[in-house]
Amino acid sequence: MSDDPAAAPVTQAVPTGWRHRLDPRPALVRVRDSGNSILQIVVAATGAYAFAHYVLGHTAPLLAATVTVGSLGLVRDARPRQVLETVMGMLVGILVAESLFLLAGTGWWQIGLALGLTLVVARFLSPQPGFAIAAAIQSLIVMVIPSPVPFLRLVDGLVGGVAALLVTALVPRNAVRAERADAASLFQALDGAITTLAQALRRGDRLRAERGLEKARAVTPLVDRWRASLESGRSVARISPFLRRQRYELERHDRVRRSMDLAVRNARVIARRVVYLCDDGTPRPVVADVLAETARAIEVIASALDDISLEPAAREALTAVAARLDPRTIVPGASLGEQNLVLGIRPFVADLLAAAGMSEADARKVAPRI
Known part of the structure; x- marks a missing residue:
């Protein structure tokens, strides 16, 4: 068992007592x-x-x-x-x-x-x-x-x-602010899940890997919440003269959301494979570095929602990650489990590339042919 406190299940204190009840915040x-x-x-x-x-x-x-x-x-x-x-x-x-x-x-x-x-x-x-x-x-x-x-x-x-x-x-409700808040929650949660999985691979820590799987599964409701707020914002923007300028941004965010929906599904597949690999307690720093670089690219995609000029930087970072995703060469003598994990990361990175503005067809071609 890892002695790292971060490997333990995260718990939240439930505020009780009269001070909490009197808190006006x-x-x-x-x-x-x-x-x-x-x-x-x-x-x-x-x-x-x-x-x-x-x-x-x-x-x-x-x-x-x-x-x-x-x-x-x-x-x-x-x-x-x-x-x-x-x-x-x-x-x-x-x-x-x-x-x-x-x-x-x-x-x-x-x-x-x-x-x-x-x-x-x-x-x-x-x-x-x-x-x-x-x-x-x-x-x-x-x-x-x-x-x-x-x-x-x-x-x-x-x-x-x-x-x-x-x-x-x-007098439209601030649907744009709501959908951006929902998007931020999704990206933060996904980044946390991938980062936790990278740490688990780096240390061969099964408990941490299981925690990463829990985090990956918890991202799905956030995708649904973001979709609902986007649909609401787009519907209001169609009839509101005050939200016409935001229609393009809402459409772009919906394009990102569709790609992130697929990415989240693939993240769960990756998490399950990481749990399986960490069962032997062997550190796998190379694949851990790949996931860590992917997590950093996810942060850039999240920032690109507000600043589209950041999308090329996200695509460049993800292209560099994808270029390494050859299961035959990334880890010499890799086991079948490691190869399957690398194969699972490939569609995940392709989905992120699509979220960063690359066409789906081009995104699928970035990783080396196998």
């Missing part, structure tokens, strides 16, 4: 991260209510405000399509309840009937559970707080839905 971070969302909701709800009340003359346009709040929410991902889908769900609930109220009035059994009918219709129209729940909530409001004017609340709901879509475009 987590709350302030939540408020800061939700700033744009709060602004969207306030502007949309206030504007929808004011329009319905002062322009259309509705006395108490409650649904004009509730539809905007419910459709926007405080989630990070507020794509126009998702906002529209939620709005449509709410309008379905209002329409069903208004129709039933007109036919049967209101009461305990009418409320139950309206709720059940709304859920059935909503589930028929959409596979998303949120769609049905949004419809049910608005249906309850209509039945519990009746209006003397038929379908007046449907007009309020339409006003609220239009307001929600307008602020999505005109």
Whole structure:
């Protein structure tokens, strides 16, 4: 067993006690991260209510405000399509309840009937559970707080839905900042996994190699998180006049993300092979150096997200790594396990080259032919 403290499983202390409960910093971070969302909701709800009340003359346009709040929410991902889908769900609930109220009035059994009918219709129209729940909530409001004017609340709901879509475009959430934060988390995690695997090979430390495998597996959810934030940013950028200049960057980042998705999958393969090799406790410094150089190139690719001029430097570093990836010559007398590891590194480096701006076809040709 390695006596290096870094080889031990990493644990995190869970803060407890009254000092942690009184710490305002987590709350302030939540408020800061939700700033744009709060602004969207306030502007949309206030504007929808004011329009319905002062322009259309509705006395108490409650649904004009509730539809905007419910459709926007405080989630990070507020794509126009998702906002529209939620709005449509709410309008379905209002329409069903208004129709039933007109036919049967209101009461305990009418409320139950309206709720059940709304859920059935909503589930028929959409596979998303949120769609049905949004419809049910608005249906309850209509039945519990009746209006003397038929379908007046449907007009309020339409006003609220239009307001929600307008602020999505005109007061966009900072999706670019969110996706860059997600990208930074992914690159940092992948760099940490590859660095740990390199250290394991350098020392022949199986425990450290297993820790590297755990880290490599933990990167996958970060890829999914980055994809979601990129999709959200690109969707908003398509309709927002204020994010048009960022469309190219978002498209470029998505190209990088697709290549990194493949790289992360190959990293898990590499990690499993490193664990197998380290089982004999033999140091393998040459292959360790290859992974260490690859980790440094990953850092450059991460920096290139903000500065595209760094991509050539990343490609140059990775090309130098790829040139050494001949399993027949990199380690004289290499075992079959070492050769398999080198073969596993080749597609990993090719994926990183594609992330650094090289075409996939050219990236596959960089490593020596075998």
